[in-house]
Structure formats: structure tokens, C-alpha cells
Amino acid sequence: MINGVRVVWGNWQRTIDRYAVIIYQAINGGGGPSPALALAAAGGVPHQRAATPPGGAPPPVADDGFLWAVPKYRRSVERRMMRRYGAESWPNGRKLIKPKNNLIFCLKCGSHYLPGMLCMTCYNRVKSETEELQKAVAQQQGLTPPDREVAIVYRGEREAIDDQQAKAVRLVELPKERPRWFSKNLMQRTTTPVATETAPVKPSDLG
């Protein structure tokens, strides 16, 4: 339909051009190329015009596009709001913030955390304690090169280490009490005794 309107407008423009040549020449006393030639170039008077325009379709003029891409209908307020703010149904609630239903409860501290991640309160607690230890070690080390392992002892644990052991390591003493969650035993893989004698066990109750 837009193409049809364009053709109508183009034809109207060309009609104007055709008769403008005649009028111009009449005013100026027959100067310039003959009207017939001019009319032929412009397409001739209507009864001389060929059924199809010569040289294919004429190129569009700048004014031809007065119906270029414009909105045809007013956007309703529902559509506007849906586009800007979103809704559960459109587009699938992606724009809205949905509450999470897969949060896990940390048994050690009682706060929630996402699956596949660490509990943030526990992590931050460990992180702050680690930073404190690192600061104490760095302070004691100073600018001397690290040549020995570092052993960290909290309040009340120095007595458990004998002097020979203490010389072999760099001992860092902290005046605070050991946190309850910080086990002394970090290197032992298991507390259950390793079985020495093993025998193959056949599963029972298999039909």
C-alpha cells in the first residue's frame, strides 16, 4: 500500500513537470528545446505517453518518502509498562528480581548461603583470623628471609612444645585464645584407625 501511494505521488510530480515546461515556454516566448522534445524527455503528454515508463522505474525523489518508517498505532500503557519494567509473564519475569528458593542453611553459623559457594559469614570469619595471623607472622619475620617453617601458637599452647622443636621452627605466639572452630589438627586425614586386615565382602540379598 505504501508503494502504491509512492507511485501515485510520483505520477503527480511528473504531471506537474510535464505541464511546467509548456507554461515556461509560453511565458518566455518559445525559448529552449521544443516542448515536444521536452515533453518527450519528461514522458510526453498523457495521450502520447507509453504504457510503461521509458528506462524502467524512475528514481525516487527526496519527497517520495513522506511515509517512511513511523509508528502506525499508539503504544498502549500496558505494553509500555511491560517493556520498561517487565512482568512475570513478559518476558518470563527476566526483568524482575525473583526471590531465590535454593538457599542453604549453614549448620555452623546459622546463616544462609548459595549452593556451590561457601557460607559468607564463615568465610569472612576465617579470612579475618587469617589476616591477623599473617600480620603477626610478618611483624615477627621483619626483613629476615624465611628459612624455617612457621608454627603459630595461641595462648596456653606454648608449654606443649619442647625447646628442641621450638628451635626448628619459627614460633609465632599470639596473645589471644584459639578460636573454637580452628582445629589444631589440620594435617591428620582421618581420626578413625586405618584398617590393616581387609577381606572382600560379598553383597547379600541379591536375587
Place this chain on the structure above:
Amino acid sequence: MLSARILQRIIATNAAWPGGITAAAATLLPSRVPSSVPELGPARPAGVRAMSFLPPTGPRRWPLYNEQVFPPTGADEAPRPAFVCHVKTNVKYSTKKMWYIASMIRGMSIEEALKQLQFVNKKGAQIVSEALKEAQEMAVRDHNVEFKNNLWVAESFATKGRVLKGLRRHARARPGIVHYRYTHYFVRLEEGAPPEQYYADAPLPPEEMLKRWLEQRRQRTITHSL
């Protein structure tokens, strides 16, 4: 100054005490304005329009809802739940962004809301969390709420605060305007358990929908019949 409408409402609730407020009952009324009414900022003088260089004013009516003193409910009436209204004014955040967070927590219990806001990766989540915690504290301290977790978010919305405008430069020396947006965040907590559905037009469960459909079908009659 108090708006005339809000003042009338407060007076009306106070005057609705049957038989007037007796001397004995008056001893139970708060003798001081509860500290939950925040220090209201300077009121803009009449006839002065808001300008960016003047200090920002904020909403003044929301905290006044806390000042209402209701008469005791009758034996046959449902108990009136306690509520607290709180506002955080002139927060440096955009209202459009705050809307998403405010609308998420509507109708949630305060515990659930605080839990969910921990996992929302937006600046507004922090602001709303703080507002909720402040409101919770106010409710327990000033508004006779027994258990601080027995609250739910009855109203939660954000409005536009002062917008300051600045200039920036685009390519080819073209100017651009930068909007520094502020927002006010409002929340009302009510005592009790949250409702099953917050919005009236929430989708019903399938059993309920079937029941309604059947009822509609059974109510059909033949027109102009006996």
C-alpha cells in the same frame, strides 16, 4: 508543620475513644512523641519552589502515620495489628532501579525479606535492608511489637527525590546532561503473619480455578424461563 489532613486524621482517631479519654486511660497514652518520628528536615517556606542549590526537603507525612493513637478495639472486632511506617529520604539511587527491589519484598515476612535481600546484587538491596532493620527496631521499641520477627512488609515503595543535573562532554564537543538521582524509600511493617497472596489478582491454584469454573457453569440459567 503537620498537614491539615493528617492532623485531622490523628485528632479523629484520638477523639473516637468512646466516652472520651478518661484520666486512667490517659496514663496509658504515650507521654512523649515516639522517637520513631524522625527529625523532619526544614520545611520549604510557602511559595518557594524546589531548587537544586537549596537543601533538599523530604517526605514529611509518612512518619506521621506512626503518631496515630487508636481507641481500643471492641470484643467483637478483630484485633488491630501494630504497624510502623519508616522512610529513608534522599538516598543516592535511582527510583527506577529501586522499584525492582521494593516490589520484590512486598508481602514477605521481614525475616524472608532480609534473607532474600542478602542475595540481591544491587546497591538498593543494602539500602532496603538497612531500612527494614531500622523499622524493625522502631516497632519493638515504640510500637508495642512483642517479637521482632513477627512482622511482614505491608507496603514497600520508592519515590523520586531531588534530581541534580550536571554536564558532560560527548564526542565532537556535543553536550550531554548527567542526572544525579536521589530517591526516598518507604516501608510499612505490620505485625503478624504475612497473607497468602499479597495482590488481589494473583493466580489461583488449579483446584480453586476448577471449583470456580464449575460454580460458574452451575449458575447458568436459561433466560426468560420460569
